[in-house]
Amino acid sequence: MSLLVLQSAAFAYPGSPPVLNGVSAEAGVGELIAIIGPNGAGKSTLLDLIAGHKTPASGRCLVDGRDSAATPRDAWCRLVAHVPQQAPANVPYTVEEVVLTGRIPYGRGLYENEDDHQAMEEALERMRLAPFRGRSFQTLSGGEQQRVLLAAALAQQSPVLLLDEPSAHLDPQNEARLWTLLHDLRALGRLILVVTHHLSLAAHHSDRIWLLHHGALAADGPPAAALQPGRLEAVFGVPFHRHTGEQGRLFLSYGD
Amino acid sequence: MAIELRHRARTVLALSALAALLAAIFCPFLGGSGMDYANLLRRQSPDWPIFVNLRLPRTLLALLTGAALSASGAMFQALLRDALATPSSLGVTAAAALGAVAAISFAPAGPAWFPLVWLCALAGAATVIALVAVLSRSRKRFSAYTLLLTGIAVNGICSAIVLLLHSLAGITKSFQITHWLMGGIAPVEYSVVLLLAAVIVPVCVWALRLARVLNVVSYGDTWAAGRGVNCRQVTWRGFVAGTVLVGTTTAVTGPIAFVGLIVPHLLRRVVGPDYRLLLPASVFGGGAFVAICDTVARSVLAPIEVPVGVITALLGGPFFVWLLWSR
Numbered sequence: 001m002s003l004l005v006l007q008s009a010a011f012a013y014p015g016s017p018p019v020l021n022g023v024s025a026e027a028g029v030g031e032l033i034a035i036i037g038p039n040g041a042g043k044s045t046l047l048d049l050i051a052g053h054k055t056p057a058s059g060r061c062l063v064d065g066r067d068s069a070a071t072p073r074d075a076w077c078r079l080v081a082h083v084p085q086q087a088p089a090n091v092p093y094t095v096e097e098v099v100l101t102g103r104i105p106y107g108r109g110l111y112e113n114e115d116d117h118q119a120m121e122e123a124l125e126r127m128r129l130a131p132f133r134g135r136s137f138q139t140l141s142g143g144e145q146q147r148v149l150l151a152a153a154l155a156q157q158s159p160v161l162l163l164d165e166p167s168a169h170l171d172p173q174n175e176a177r178l179w180t181l182l183h184d185l186r187a188l189g190r191l192i193l194v195v196t197h198h199l200s201l202a203a204h205h206s207d208r209i210w211l212l213h214h215g216a217l218a219a220d221g222p223p224a225a226a227l228q229p230g231r232l233e234a235v236f237g238v239p240f241h242r243h244t245g246e247q248g249r250l251f252l253s254y255g256d
Numbered sequence: 257m258a259i260e261l262r263h264r265a266r267t268v269l270a271l272s273a274l275a276a277l278l279a280a281i282f283c284p285f286l287g288g289s290g291m292d293y294a295n296l297l298r299r300q301s302p303d304w305p306i307f308v309n310l311r312l313p314r315t316l317l318a319l320l321t322g323a324a325l326s327a328s329g330a331m332f333q334a335l336l337r338d339a340l341a342t343p344s345s346l347g348v349t350a351a352a353a354l355g356a357v358a359a360i361s362f363a364p365a366g367p368a369w370f371p372l373v374w375l376c377a378l379a380g381a382a383t384v385i386a387l388v389a390v391l392s393r394s395r396k397r398f399s400a401y402t403l404l405l406t407g408i409a410v411n412g413i414c415s416a417i418v419l420l421l422h423s424l425a426g427i428t429k430s431f432q433i434t435h436w437l438m439g440g441i442a443p444v445e446y447s448v449v450l451l452l453a454a455v456i457v458p459v460c461v462w463a464l465r466l467a468r469v470l471n472v473v474s475y476g477d478t479w480a481a482g483r484g485v486n487c488r489q490v491t492w493r494g495f496v497a498g499t500v501l502v503g504t505t506t507a508v509t510g511p512i513a514f515v516g517l518i519v520p521h522l523l524r525r526v527v528g529p530d531y532r533l534l535l536p537a538s539v540f541g542g543g544a545f546v547a548i549c550d551t552v553a554r555s556v557l558a559p560i561e562v563p564v565g566v567i568t569a570l571l572g573g574p575f576f577v578w579l580l581w582s583r
Contacts, residue, residue, distance in 0.1 A: 074486075156483075
């Protein structure tokens, strides 16, 4: 059985049209999937369902054979780590303390143990955050905060990692490093789902594209197959052009 | 690091417990009416009975009240994500006041009115506790914000009825009502102290165990949920626990403002934002603070007793402003 299974997962806010109309998909270990689609297509909601922040109105979301609706939060967070789009405001903790919050799902007692500190050190190292360890989270820039939140998710050591527009605040160097990091994590057997609007980067780096449109999967496949200009135009409402760069690298441009 | 935080937590716990212990030891010996300590040591009247039956239980009541108010204040500031949240934010103090005022207004005049007033205040508080529990458990769309607004409405309604009863009351009852509404630590029976301790100590211990989770809950549901916290459960349990703490103490002491708001903020400046340090510091520090304020309240204008709320505000307020601006 696949690590992640979505069975006709649907979601609607009360009194509003559904945000997700029955998404069915499977994903396994060592996959890097980019979730793309227009604003309001349901990308973040889909991540929220997988993260367990929302319960499907109908259908199911299974990770490692366990149902999100029937699994306690701490157990679910040992399976799935979610890096939200926005950092919480006015967090008075240091970088180290924020990263250690990723260990709460493992916490039995009031204090962190040696394992927790080891996980934190690894995460700081991986995100090149060691020089920031004692800094106050709220004094960091948006991009630095994003990296700290990603480090906290890494410290969570879950097989599934969800990232909601992780490169929104990142400069090119850090964005390139992020994708390298995701490749490394994929090699370690993690399943990574990234919501992004950077279609060319998604095309180059991901194994698979989930194209969401009106709360349903309009395409699910390898980038070359999923990112057809005609289909993208139908979904995004602007003309798309495909270009091929060196070594067959795929680029997309859009607009007139 | 792990060792460092644990070490700091132990130090904070030890120091604040020491402060509470010192307050418990010294406060009963101090007071405006002057005490013949030789007489006290010989266990002779009137000093020995005053010490044992009045001052000691009074100090214990002050410690318990301070602990309950500031622990629940710290907890509510986390759960409501509101720096201005107080233990009264959910309306429990106003409801207790309504119970007490109703009891004073409608009870026949007589010497045995204390337990009745206390029970009615407790009933008022219990009504709000039940309301909080039912609302936050049963409603599907539950948010701390809705609960806070409900609390403001409950506050308004209860205060209005208190005002109505007060305006209808005769001069004697009006005095009793005013006296109750001023709040204050009064000498109580040991049975009352024991009863309060039986409620407050376990609830405080429970709250302390919640500290690590409160660290993330205080900065957003989504963040906390992403860290494996069942936010809804933590929130409603925290509200019920905090309301129980405030309701039971307020029923005995009447409303004591300021402690639940200022003590946690004051200590946050000293020990930092981590609830694993802040909550134990609040429990013991709050207790010591109220015990000291009560000692000042009964000494400063002796033989007149100043309501303890006056002292908590006059002592804590300037100190807090100084702390706020000195960094």
